[in-house]
Amino acid sequence: MLLTDTHTHIYYHNEQDTLAAQMERCFxxxxxxxxxPNVNSESIAAVMNTVAAYPQNCFPMLGLHPCDVKENYEAELAKIYAALQxxxxxxxxEIGLDLYWDKSTLAIQIDAFRQQVQWAKARNLPIDIHCREAFDELFVLLEELxxxxxxxxxxxxxxNLAQAQQAIDLGFALGIGGVVTYKKSGLDEVVKQIDLKHIVLETDAPYLTPVPFRGKPNESSYLxxxxxxxxxxxxxxxxxxxAITTENSKRIFGI
Incomplete structure (x- = not known):
């Protein structure tokens, strides 16, 4: 059996013994x-150091997280673009839109998203989208692009199911994480109606810890x-x- 965590920030532990312990529990x-996925230019080194330590197991993505799209976002994008070379x-x-923390940056979030989608298209790469309280805005943008x-x-x-179907119709798989284990999330009822060919697994560690460890820091071994x-x-x-979700991940990421 081979499981794939398609989204983890395990690299936060890259200079600690914690990394080796967590990787061992994964195995x-x-x-x-x-x-x-990195989140900004400062996190690139931690991602790449972790990949260097576990080249057969860890695979990098690069982008600018929407919560890190601030006044200096053009400079941040330039640094990340340089790293892509x-x-x-x-x-x-991870890239995307987040209106949970700050609605005032929507315009520059959209601009940053558009630029990074073009990077992906130029390289024939997938995008890994973060979306929080911005589904309507995101889908308008994806329809445009x-x-x-x-x-x-x-x-x-x-x-919900309608949003899931809209994402699938636009060519996206759904990353399902710990929220599916929460009793009142309703995500289990949505997942029940989604063909497994459209699903990949993720933890988003150290966030969104699944039951039975909800409330504690998450880690990839909880996948x-x-x-x-x-x-x-x-x-x-x-x-x-x-088998199905790992095959889906191979199809999307090309590895």
Whole structure:
């Protein structure tokens, strides 16, 4: 069995013994593929150092997180673009829109998103999208940008069935994480109605910790709880969930 965490910030531990311990726990639970999105220019080194330490298991993405799109965003984009010339990456991300913390930056978030989508298209790479309280704005943007080169993952999907179908129709897989294990999230009912070919697994560690560790820091080794929950929802084995979602990740990321 081979599980893939398509979105983890495990690199936050890159200069600590914690990293080795967490990676070992991943291996114990058959999690051997981890995709690492940076969030800004300062986090690039941590991502790449982690990839260098685990080149067979960790795969980098690069992008500017919408919460880091501030007045200096053009300079940040320039630094990340320069890093793209130096490193092989497997997606542009995480990028997107976030209106939870600051609605005043929507215009520059949109501009940053457009620029980074063009980077992805020029490299035939997927995008890894962060969207929080901005589904309507995001879908308008994706409709504008859609073509045969626009694809990727809608990370940490927590929307309704109509939004799930809209994302799928636009060429995106749904990144399902710990929220699916929360009793009152309603995400389990959405996932039940989604074909497994449209789903990839993720933890977003150290955030969004699944049950039974909700309220504590998340880690990639907890991915197996998410896989088991989806297996229960679809009434299939966890081995089948692992096989299908890992194959989906290979199709999207090309590795």
């Amino acid at each position: 114990e639970h058959n999690i051997h593929r981890l995709f690492l 130096q490193h092989e990456v497997y997606a542009i991300g 859609k073509d045969d080169k626009l694809f990727g993952v809608l990370h940490c999907f927590t929307g 197996h709880y998410i896989a088991q929950k989806i297996a229960d929802i679809h009434e299939v084995s966890m081995e089948k969930i692992a």
